[in-house]
Amino acid sequence: MTDEPVAIIGAGRMGRGVSLALRAAGVSALVLGRERSSDDVRAAALVLIAVPDDAIGAVAAELSRDRAIEPRHIVLHLSGLLDRHALHALADTGAGLGSFHPLQSIADPDTATIRLRGAYAALEGDPRALEAGARLARALGMRGVRLAPGAKAAYHAGA
DSSP states (O other): OOSSOEEEEOOSHHHHHHHHHHHHTTOOEEEEOSSOOHHHHHTOSEEEEOSOHHHHHHHHHHHHHTTOOOTTOEEEEOOSSOOGGGGGGGGGGTOEEEEEEESSOOSSGGGHHHHHTTOEEEEEESHHHHHHHHHHHHHTTOEEEEOOTTOHHHHHHHO
């Protein structure tokens, strides 16, 4: 994927699980909670936002306010319902924006490496985000599926 670490904002089951799965695949991943450093975010090339849906916009606004996101970044959130527009606070940064939704629940982060392997991941976003999402899916052994623009709600209802 990249030599730079992946920053995962959100220390819940999915955030920790994806981190463990990335590390098992040889990718450096850093889980960041509420007390995160903008420098840790800036050090990453890929930023995953793994927080509840209703917190995604607030996290994006904080990242924008802290100037933690630059044009070289890709920012993906993990919501199954929301599309890239949930990251609208980052639109002026020039970063690639999108979503990466693992169609797999993670009840125990320690089992994520096994549970994610072979699972589908819905990819949505701008071209750079789609490419980064596809690379992430491959690194995790997942099957990336690109969603058509505007199809996220229908995907979510079908899932």
